[in-house]
Amino acid sequence: MKINFKHYLMYMFSTVLIVSLLHNLISIRYVQQYIEGGIKQAYKEYFNKTVPFVIMKLEQGLPSLITTLFVLISYLIIFVCGFKMVSYVKSHTGYDQNMKRLLKQLTKTLIILVIIPFINQLLPILIVFSTLNKTNDSVKDNYINPIYIFLAMFTHFTPVFNPIVCIITNKPYKEAVFNRLQIHPQ
Numbered sequence: 001m002k003i004n005f006k007h008y009l010m011y012m013f014s015t016v017l018i019v020s021l022l023h024n025l026i027s028i029r030y031v032q033q034y035i036e037g038g039i040k041q042a043y044k045e046y047f048n049k050t051v052p053f054v055i056m057k058l059e060q061g062l063p064s065l066i067t068t069l070f071v072l073i074s075y076l077i078i079f080v081c082g083f084k085m086v087s088y089v090k091s092h093t094g095y096d097q098n099m100k101r102l103l104k105q106l107t108k109t110l111i112i113l114v115i116i117p118f119i120n121q122l123l124p125i126l127i128v129f130s131t132l133n134k135t136n137d138s139v140k141d142n143y144i145n146p147i148y149i150f151l152a153m154f155t156h157f158t159p160v161f162n163p164i165v166c167i168i169t170n171k172p173y174k175e176a177v178f179n180r181l182q183i184h185p186q
Contacts, residue, residue: 075121082110
């Protein structure tokens with residue numbers, strides 16, 4: 001079955017719409033219980049002594065875990081679609097060798113562009129939940145918040161990694177950058 005461009009866009013936008021709608025509904029379901037009274041004003045008990053930020057005291061990490069799992073699932077879906085693209089390109093031999101090489105290069109780039117944010121999201125969550133369970137209540141307030149702040153910074157590095165991956169994996173980009181920097185690898 002051949003899918004034209006309009007149908008492809010319709011499928012992509014409807015999939016994104018459905019997944020984002022489910023994500024928002026489930027996030028609202030688990031965050032709803034904390035909207036009234038979950039976050040207090042900056043009383044002394046809620047004020048962190050180490051880093052001057054107001055913290056929210058949650059007894060369970062379920063809402064943030066579920067929200068993070070939805071972010072990871074979206075990257076996992078893209079990862080699976082990338083591997084299906086690779087198998088499709090290998091099975092269809094109607095393309096010439098140059099086109100196949102470019103498609104493989106593009107697919108490899110897209111897969112790497114998905115793996116980096118997936119790991120970037122997964123590692124901080126694993127570290128936070130492993131440290132959250134190992135600390136007692138007196139240490140949690142002063143110890144966990146600097147870890148959250150430090151690990152939250154890595155989420156913002158995804159746009160930094162994406163161009164670097166594109167430059168490294170795409171041969172025309174790599175050659176253009178090396179020529180611009182006057183680097184000639186052997």
